[in-house]
Each structure stands twice: as structure tokens, then as C-alpha cells.
Amino acid sequence: MSFRNAPVAVDHERDKTTLFTPEIRAAIDAHIAKYPPEWKQSAVMPALTIVQDANGGWLTTELMDDVAAYLDMPQVSVYEVASFYGMYDLEPQGRHKVCVCNSISCLLQGSEALIEHIEHKYGVGPGETTADGRFTFKEVECLGACRHAPVVLLDKSYHEDLTPESLDKLIDELE
Amino acid sequence: MTDKITIEIDGRDCEAAPGEMIIAVADREGISIPRFCYHKKLSIAANCRMCLVEAEQGGRPFPKPVPACATPVGNGLKVWTRSPKAIEAQKGTMEFLLINHPLDCPICDQGGECELQDVAMGYGGDVSRFSERKRVVEDEDLGPLIATDMTRCIQCTRCVRFAAEVAGVRELGATGRGEDMRIGTFVGQAVTHELSGNVIDLCPVGALTSKPFRFTARPWELSGIDGIAPHDGLGSNIRLHVRRNRIMRVHPRDNEAVNETWISDRDRFGYAGLESDDRLTAPMVKEEGVWREIGWSDALELAAKRLKGADPAETGWLLAPNATLEELYLAQRIARDLGCANIDHRLRQQDFRADAADPLVPTLGLPVAELERQKAVLLVGSDIRQEQPLLAHRLRKAALAGATVCCVNPLKLNLNHPASQLVGTPAAMLDDLAAIAKSLDARGSSALNDLIGAAEPTEAHAEAASALREAGEQEAVVLLGALAATHPDYSLIKVLAHAIAAAAGCRVGYLPAAANSVGAYLAGAHPDRLPGAKPSEAPGRSVAAMLDGSLKTLVLWGFEPDRDLVDAAGAAEALGEAEFVIACSAFRGPGLDSAADLMLPIGAFAETSGTFVNANGTWQRFQGAVPPPGEARPGWKVLRVFGNLLDLNGFEYRDGAEVQSELAALCAEVQYDANAPRGDCEAEPTSPARAGLTRIGNIPVYALDPLTRRSAPLQEVPLARGEFAVYLHPAQAAEDGFGPGTLLYAQQGKSGVRIRVILDDHVPMGCARIPGGLPGGETLGPLMGPISLERVKNP
Ligand code: SF4
Ligand code: FES
Ligand code: FES
Numbered sequence: 001m002s003f004r005n006a007p008v009a010v011d012h013e014r015d016k017t018t019l020f021t022p023e024i025r026a027a028i029d030a031h032i033a034k035y036p037p038e039w040k041q042s043a044v045m046p047a048l049t050i051v052q053d054a055n056g057g058w059l060t061t062e063l064m065d066d067v068a069a070y071l072d073m074p075q076v077s078v079y080e081v082a083s084f085y086g087m088y089d090l091e092p093q094g095r096h097k098v099c100v101c102n103s104i105s106c107l108l109q110g111s112e113a114l115i116e117h118i119e120h121k122y123g124v125g126p127g128e129t130t131a132d133g134r135f136t137f138k139e140v141e142c143l144g145a146c147r148h149a150p151v152v153l154l155d156k157s158y159h160e161d162l163t164p165e166s167l168d169k170l171i172d173e174l175e
Numbered sequence: 176m177t178d179k180i181t182i183e184i185d186g187r188d189c190e191a192a193p194g195e196m197i198i199a200v201a202d203r204e205g206i207s208i209p210r211f212c213y214h215k216k217l218s219i220a221a222n223c224r225m226c227l228v229e230a231e232q233g234g235r236p237f238p239k240p241v242p243a244c245a246t247p248v249g250n251g252l253k254v255w256t257r258s259p260k261a262i263e264a265q266k267g268t269m270e271f272l273l274i275n276h277p278l279d280c281p282i283c284d285q286g287g288e289c290e291l292q293d294v295a296m297g298y299g300g301d302v303s304r305f306s307e308r309k310r311v312v313e314d315e316d317l318g319p320l321i322a323t324d325m326t327r328c329i330q331c332t333r334c335v336r337f338a339a340e341v342a343g344v345r346e347l348g349a350t351g352r353g354e355d356m357r358i359g360t361f362v363g364q365a366v367t368h369e370l371s372g373n374v375i376d377l378c379p380v381g382a383l384t385s386k387p388f389r390f391t392a393r394p395w396e397l398s399g400i401d402g403i404a405p406h407d408g409l410g411s412n413i414r415l416h417v418r419r420n421r422i423m424r425v426h427p428r429d430n431e432a433v434n435e436t437w438i439s440d441r442d443r444f445g446y447a448g449l450e451s452d453d454r455l456t457a458p459m460v461k462e463e464g465v466w467r468e469i470g471w472s473d474a475l476e477l478a479a480k481r482l483k484g485a486d487p488a489e490t491g492w493l494l495a496p497n498a499t500l501e502e503l504y505l506a507q508r509i510a511r512d513l514g515c516a517n518i519d520h521r522l523r524q525q526d527f528r529a530d531a532a533d534p535l536v537p538t539l540g541l542p543v544a545e546l547e548r549q550k551a552v553l554l555v556g557s558d559i560r561q562e563q564p565l566l567a568h569r570l571r572k573a574a575l576a577g578a579t580v581c582c583v584n585p586l587k588l589n590l591n592h593p594a595s596q597l598v599g600t601p602a603a604m605l606d607d608l609a610a611i612a613k614s615l616d617a618r619g620s621s622a623l624n625d626l627i628g629a630a631e632p633t634e635a636h637a638e639a640a641s642a643l644r645e646a647g648e649q650e651a652v653v654l655l656g657a658l659a660a661t662h663p664d665y666s667l668i669k670v671l672a673h674a675i676a677a678a679a680g681c682r683v684g685y686l687p688a689a690a691n692s693v694g695a696y697l698a699g700a701h702p703d704r705l706p707g708a709k710p711s712e713a714p715g716r717s718v719a720a721m722l723d724g725s726l727k728t729l730v731l732w733g734f735e736p737d738r739d740l741v742d743a744a745g746a747a748e749a750l751g752e753a754e755f756v757i758a759c760s761a762f763r764g765p766g767l768d769s770a771a772d773l774m775l776p777i778g779a780f781a782e783t784s785g786t787f788v789n790a791n792g793t794w795q796r797f798q799g800a801v802p803p804p805g806e807a808r809p810g811w812k813v814l815r816v817f818g819n820l821l822d823l824n825g826f827e828y829r830d831g832a833e834v835q836s837e838l839a840a841l842c843a844e845v846q847y848d849a850n851a852p853r854g855d856c857e858a859e860p861t862s863p864a865r866a867g868l869t870r871i872g873n874i875p876v877y878a879l880d881p882l883t884r885r886s887a888p889l890q891e892v893p894l895a896r897g898e899f900a901v902y903l904h905p906a907q908a909a910e911d912g913f914g915p916g917t918l919l920y921a922q923q924g925k926s927g928v929r930i931r932v933i934l935d936d937h938v939p940m941g942c943a944r945i946p947g948g949l950p951g952g953e954t955l956g957p958l959m960g961p962i963s964l965e966r967v968k969n970p
Contacts, residue, residue, distance in 0.1 A: 008339055010345065061362060074339075074344075074345030074346075074348075075345075075362075076346060076347065076348035076350075076360060077345060077348065079348060079350050079361040079362070080348045080349060080350050080361075083351050083352070084350070084351065084352045085352075
């Protein structure tokens with residue numbers, strides 16, 4: 001009876017056609033189609049990403065509940081996923097996200113300097129948003145691009161071999 | 176799991192089934208391996224790593240220590256649980272676990288019975304090498320039963336797995352990651368599941384503890400006394416923890432055949448009702464409307480005088496179905512010796528037309544543990560999670576193992592397993608059963624054949640029918656619950672159930688209303704049963720006939736007439752008209768105060784020795800754990816003295832066990848699985864015409880009996896759909912022009928009550944659900960019967 005080898009399905013008794021927009025539903029459905037029908041909760045991660053992107057880069061409890069309802073899964077299971085992975089944010093974010101890798105390779109290659117630089121120049125600590133709302137600064141775990149450390153994930157694109165100066169240039173280009 | 180194999184643990188040969196985990200074999204052999212996350216009733220998580228042991232298979236050592244809870248045994252396996260390598264691994268794990276543990280044992284409620292404390296004594300270091308800052312976790316409010324100190328959590332996830340796997344609700348989870356991982360609901364909602372208290376026992380540390388017990392005692396100050404839970408019909412085995420003559424808390428005792436290792440919250444926290452401030456502590460008499468304390472001898476003499484002077488035909492005895500076997504037996508002996516056969520315990524039943532056909536002792540009809548092995552179950556008239564929380568758990572196991580569960584109910588249940596639910600008015604319940612019967616070509620008496628003939632089976636009916644037929648005698652059962660028992664056509668429901676069972680070749684089981692309902696039949700607390708469950712030549716009156724206003728003298732034992740009877744308003748009227756009402760009770764209450772003329776204080780649960788007979792007929796005897804308060808005395812002693820006072824023969828019992836063995840001798844022949852009817856019952860349906868509303872008076876889980884209703888922590892649980900209100904389907908409310916919160920006057924018969932509307936789509940059209948057993952319902956009539964609702968003009 002383990003919930004590890006059989007998904008716990010929950011009927012939230014909500015009309016799924018009232019959740020999200022038709023476009024979002026179609027995008028999630030495309031992911032659901034990749035899994036066996038009884039395992040549609042496997043689509044939780046892409047679903048959360050889609051919903052987060054459509055909500056200015058963060059997830060509310062209501063949105064997570066909607067995802068749970070859409071995938072017939074327990075709400076707390078969605079909270080577990082959303083709170084585990086660094087790419088989901090549960091608080092309002094700036095217009096952009098500047099994510100600096102703080103793991104070992106980047107650390108050796110100078111990510112600490114990047115972090116300090118951002119803290120001093122823009123007056124934001126990890127997890128904070130600049131006063132003008134331009135970006136949220138995040139420290140993240142290994143981005144899987146150690147070969148060109150230090151690495152920064154800017155919204156959805158990778159930037160490698162950065163120095164404080166080249167990072168500044170990137171940030172300057174943000175609206 | 177075919178052939179047994181032999182493995183070696185610590186040099187000892189142990190028999191094992193292939194595929195079993197090392198820890199299970201070791202536990203059976205009494206070899207102790209430290210563990211936190213492993214629990215025999217939960218899935219394997221293997222996340223604490225405390226159970227690491229050294230092992231080799233076929234002469235090849237495993238390169239690293241292996242977790243005993245997640246390593247299956249195989250041929251030629253050798254395990255060392257205490258080798259230097261094993262101990263080193265265990266010590267290492269221990270050190271890691273203690274890094275973030277606050278080590279606040281002196282102020283922790285778990286201190287003295289903490290698995291972490293115990294294991295740390297064995298494997299922990301004296302001095303911590305960790306000098307960094309420890310993690311702190313904010314607590315969540317999990318409701319009135321469970322206290323949290325989440326900083327102490329070692330993230331074994333037993334509580335999470337319990338909630339998901341046993342309770343069947345994914346309410347708890349592990350959110351966050353790494354050092355930030357925490358256990359909780361994330362959104363901070365109260366845990367309201369009826370089995371939630373078990374996480375208190377499961378939690379190996381002091382992260383989850385009992386809120387009512389918190390900071391009131393240390394475990395080593397408590398003495399444990401075995402007991403039997405006094406609420407539902409399962410008879411869970413419990414241990415009462417007592418200090419200075421007070422019950423401090425209740426824990427489960429393992430009994431695979433009954434409650435496995437669990438108990439329901441009602442069984443765990445019901446004891447708190449013993450402390451309510453309306454305990455009856457001295458005999459009292461009402462003179463000109465004023466209650467006054469009197470001595471026991473005066474009280475008993477008065478009672479004896481009234482009973483001896485009364486016409487036995489105009490006397491009646493109403494006994495609570497959770498009174499002990501000894502009490503019930505002695506009470507009916509006194510009644511019958513005085514020539515009175517009006518004795519009954521079926522307080523929430525209104526239709527007694529099938530009495531002559533009923534089985535001699537209606538029971539579950541199969542061992543409790545077999546319920547989880549059924550392949551098809553037809554559940555008729557039972558909100559099973561509220562009525563029998565742990566039988567519901569067995570049913571859930573059956574359903575998850577693939578059984579077809581079909582429910583016929585006057586309300587939609589919140590189930591945590593797959594089931595098909597046929598929901599309709601009480602009249603429609605008969606139609607649904609008839610339709611299932613028709614799908615099976617069942618036949619019976621003429622009234623029945625009319626019903627069956629008129630039925631129109633749908634696919635759902637046919638499916639339920641064929642599931643029952645395919646599963647067959649040993650693996651299919653039709654269960655009748657408390658909502659069926661309050662049905663105005665209970666006789667017909669029973670006839671239909673038996674017709675279905677006969678046609679499908681399966682069994683019928685009765686879910687007993689209370690802890691000793693089965694015992695009541697054995698003890699003779701029934702107008703048509705003599706002790707030993709023998710049919711009586713001269714049956715007396717049933718509850719309904721005793722409360723029709725014609726009796727002059729009544730004895731009420733162990734219940735409250737305004738809460739525990741099927742028709743509160745009718746009972747109040749009948750009791751008001753009676754000349755003398757003697758109430759034997761552990762509690763006072765407005766209902767008893769107004770109905771009774773004499774009150775005798777008796778011991779409640781845990782204050783008396785006794786025996787309960789559970790759903791499948793297991794006799795479970797228990798001792799009193801604490802003395803009753805004040806002048807109150809154990810019920811059987813009161814009855815023994817009373818018998819002597821009435822000069823009845825054979826009331827010289829020295830102890831309760833003697834009473835029990837006298838009855839046990841009378842019960843030697845009783846069969847506990849013979850639920851077949853003894854004859855035909857030609858009852859016609861009375862269910863109100865399909866026009867008009869029918870009240871559905873279900874009994875919420877924490878309103879079952881006087882003790883539960885007085886347990887402060889249980890009453891604080893925010894039950895969904897449990898408060899006193901009229902619950903209407905949104906469409907029904909719209910039809911009648913009511914909205915949520917509308918103040919209505921609900922009327923049954925002559926009287927009624929002002930009550931607010933709550934919309935609830937679990938209630939079928941044509942029904943108004945007003946829960947029973949709650950304050951406010953005193954002036955309402957039958958739990959299931961016609962009702963009218965009218966908007967209050969000037970609220
Ligand atoms: S709260 Fe207790 S049972 Fe739950 S994970 Fe933490 S230590 Fe384990
Ligand atoms: S350590 Fe930074 S990308 Fe791997
Ligand atoms: S008990 Fe084996 S890993 Fe926890």
C-alpha cells in the first residue's frame with residue numbers, strides 16, 4: 001500500500017475547465033500525454049513551470065492547489081515538489097531572475113566574487129529583489145555547466161565564464 | 176513466499192521467508208536492531224540509516240554496511256548487528272541525527288519513552304563534535320489533539336507515510352530540501368482524520384505528542400492497566416496510563432485480530448470525558464422539581480419500593496449498548512425476576528417489525544481481520560469512517576487490494592478508497608437494494624417481491640450484484656450499519672440484505688452500534704432474548720413500544736435520553752408522562768435532569784471491571800483502572816446490592832468475574848457467525864411518500880455516547896460537516912428558496928427547532944441532514960423520518 005509505487009489520486013471535485021486558461025491547459029496536457037494515464041501526476045514539474053511563467057515568475061498556494069486539482073494529486077505533494085526545487089519561487093519576484101551558481105566548481109572559479117559584487121552594487125542579498133523591481137537575485141545549486149564556471153542563469157538562459165564586469169553588462173541589458 | 180530459508184544473524188540460525196527484510200526476521204527472533212523510520216505497518220523508506228548492519232551473502236561481504244530494513248534476505252545471508260563495523264556505522268548515523276536535534280529532553284514530553292533518547296544511550300557520544308548553529312523549525316498548529324515541536328523532528332517520515340498509507344489522506348508532507356526540509360501540512364491546517372492520533376505513537380521523538388496529555392506527567396510515573404475501548408463495536412485493545420487514580424492517557428495495545436497496532440482518536444482521547452464537571456457523584460432525588468443529594472441506602476430503597484410497587488407490564492428498562500456485559504446481565508435479571516420483560520438496548524433503532532426473524536445474535540459474521548480479505552462488500556446504511564473508524568480501515572485495505580465496494584446510503588460518504596456510491600433518500604435506499612436483488616434474481620415474501628418487481632436495475636446495481644456473486648461466500652459480505660438501523664424500514668432493509676446475500680451466495684454482517692451491542696444480545700438485554708441469546712417465550716416491549724407513553728416506571732442505564740435515543744422529542748414526552756424514572760448514569764445533563772426522578776451514580780469507562788463482546792463475538796474482559804468519583808460505584812455492584820435489597824435469589828456474587836462466568840456458561844452454545852434470519856418478515860415499506868423532505872440524522876463521530884460528547888479535546892476537533900445545522904443539497908435549497916445561513920424552523924411532529932442552513936452536496940435531494948446526538952436536537956423527532964422546513968419570518 002505504499003504511495004511510492006502507486007500514486008495517491010485525489011478527486012478535488014473541481015471543474016477542470018475552469019482552471020487556468022485554455023492555452024495553459026493545452027500546454028500542460030501536452031506533458032500529461034507523455035505518461036501513462038494513471039501517472040499523470042508525473043507532469044507536475046512542467047505544469048508548475050508553465051503556471052509559474054504565466055504568473056510573473058512565482059507560484060501562489062492557490063496556483064499550486066489548482067495544479068493539484070488539475071493533476072488529481074494531493075495538494076501537499078505539489079507543495080513538496082514546489083518547495084524542493086530551486087526553480088520554483090513561492091514569493092513575488094522581480095521582472096528578471098539572476099541565479100548565481102554557488103556550488104563547488106563555480107565557487108572555485110570565483111562565483112563568490114560575483115555574489116559579493118551583486119550584493120554591493122545592487123544592494124540585494126540572496127532571495128531579495130532590487131528596489132526598482134528589476135531583478136531578483138538567487139543563489140542556486142550546481143547548474144550542470146561546471147565546464148565553464150562560474151555560471152549564471154539569467155531567466156532562462158545560461159551565461160558562462162563570467163566576471164563581475166561581464167555580469168554587469170548582462171544586468172545592464174535587463175529592463 | 177514459498178519455501179523458508181535459513182539465514183544467520185549474529186551467529187544464530189533464523190528461519191525466514193525469501194524477500195523478507197532482515198529487520199523483520201531479527202524482530203521475530205528478538206534480536207534488536209536500532210531503527211527510526213522502519214515500522215512494520217508502513218512502507219519502507221530507509222531514510223534514517225540507523226539500522227545499518229554488516230552482512231555477507233554466499234561468502235561475499237557487502238562492501239558497505241546495509242540497512243536492515245531495506246535489505247531482503249536470501250540464501251546464505253549472514254548478518255552481524257553488533258560487529259565493530261556495524262556499531263561504527265550506527266554510531267556515525269547517530270551522530271548525524273543528533274546534529275540538528277535540540278537535545279531538550281528535560282523539557283520534552285517524550286523524555287523517558289523516546290526512541291531517539293534510548294538509541295542515543297546506546298550509540299551516541301557523550302560530547303557533541305558539532306559546534307555550529309542548529310536548525311530551528313517553526314511549529315504548526317495541527318489541531319486540538321496533536322502537539323508539535325518540529326525542531327525535534329528527525330524526518331523519519333513515519334507520520335507522512337501513516338497519513339498517506341493508513342489514514343488515506345495525504346495531509347502531511349516533507350516540504351523544503353536539505354537542511355530546510357520540514358514535516359507538516361505546509362499550509363497549516365488541522366489534522367482531522369479519525370485515526371490521526373496514531374502519529375503520536377509512531378513519532379520516535381518528541382516532535383508529535385499528545386496535546387491533552389502534554390506536560391501533565393512523566394512516563395515513568397504512570398502505571399499501565401489493560402483495557403478495552405468503550406465506543407465502537409470493534410473493542411480496540413488499549414492500555415490506560417494511570418497516575419494517582421487519574422487516567423492520564425490511553426495507548427493502543429497490539430492485537431492483530433482486532434485493532435492491529437492502531438486505535439481511533441475517539442478511543443484515544445475519549446477518556447478526557449471522565450474529567451467533565453457534570454459527573455454525577457452522589458445519588459440524587461428530585462422533589463418538586465428540585466434535585467437533592469441523598470444517601471445510597473435511601474436511594475436504593477426508594478428505587479426498590481417504586482419498582483416492587485410498579486406493575487411489571489408498565490415498567491421498562493432501557494440499557495446503553497456500551498454498558499458492560501455484567502451490568503446488562505444483572506439488570507435484565509432484576510427486571511425479569513420482577514416479572515418485567517420490557518428490556519432493550521437498541522436505542523437508535525425505530526423499526527422492530529423484524530424482531531422475530533432477526534438472527535439470535537447479529538454479529539459482523541466474520542472475523543474482523545477477514546474483512547480486509549473480502550473481494551466484494553455491499554455497505555448498506557453506514558457512514559463507516561464515523562461509525563467504526565478501524566473497521567473502515569480494514570475495508571479500505573480490502574478496497575485497495577482490489578475489492579469492489581458499493582455503498583447504499585442516504586448521504587454521500589467521504590471515503591479514502593475507490594467505491595461506487597448509490598446515494599438517495601431512505602425510500603430510494605430500498606429501491607437501490609431491490610434493484611441489486613433483482614439483478615441477482617432474488618425472491619422472497621410477497622411484499623419483497625413487489626419491491627423487487629418494481630425495481631429498475633442500472634449498471635451500478637448490476638455491477639454490485641455480480642461482484643458479490645463472483646466473490647462468493649467466503650469473500651463477499653453485505654454489511655448493515657448504524658444508518659440502516661435508524662431507517663424507518665430497517666426490517667425491509669434486513670430482508671433485502673438477506674435476499675441479496677442468499678441469491679449471491681454471500682454473507683450478511685451487522686456493524687454493531689456500540690462497544691457491547693453484541694454482548695447485549697448475549698446478556699438478554701433485549702425484549703426477545705434470554706441470557707445466552709435464547710429466544711423468549713413471552714417477548715417484552717422494544718424501545719419504541721416502551722417510549723410510546725404507556726409505561727409508568729422506567730429505568731435508564733448509562734445514556735442520555737435527549738441524545739442517545741432515536742426520537743428525542745418523543746422520548747422526552749414519554750418520560751415526562753411516566754410516574755417514576757430511575758436513571759443510572761455517570762453524568763448529569765439537561766436531558767436526565769428533566770426526565771429522571773432518581774439518579775444513581777455509576778462508574779463510567781475505566782471505572783469498572785467488565786466485559787465487552789466485540790463485533791465478531793470476542794469476549795474481552797477488563798479491570799477497573801481508577802475508582803469512580805465521589806459516591807459513584809461500579810454498575811454491577813450497584814445492581815448486585817439492588818438485587819439483594821429486592822430479595823432476589825442468587826445475587827451473592829463476590830466479584831464481577833463470577834457474574835461473567837455465570838453468563839458465559841449460558842452462552843456456551845452461541846454461534847457467532849449465524850446471521851441468517853430465523854424466519855420471514857412480512858413488513859410493508861413505510862418510508863414516507865416521495866414528496867416532502869426526510870431527515871437524515873447521522874451521528875457524528877464525536878457525538879456517539881455520553882463520554883465522547885464530554886471529551887473536551889475531541890469536541891474541539893473542527894469536523895467538516897459535523898456541527899448542528901440543517902445540511903441541504905444546493906439544488907434542494909435553491910428549490911425551496913433557502914441560501915446558506917438561512918434561519919429555518921425545522922419541525923418533526925409536534926415540535927421543532929430553529930436552525931441554520933449549510934449547503935452540502937453530499938446530501939441527496941429530498942433529504943435534510945440534521946445530525947443527531949448534538950445539543951439543539953432535543954426537540955426534534957426521529958433521526959430518520961419526515962421533516963418540514965420553513966423560513967423563520969422575523970429572526
Ligand atoms: S514528526 Fe516524528 S514521525 Fe514525523 S517525520 Fe518527524 S520524527 Fe518522524
Ligand atoms: S558548480 Fe556551478 S554549474 Fe556546476
Ligand atoms: S530503519 Fe532502516 S533506514 Fe531507517
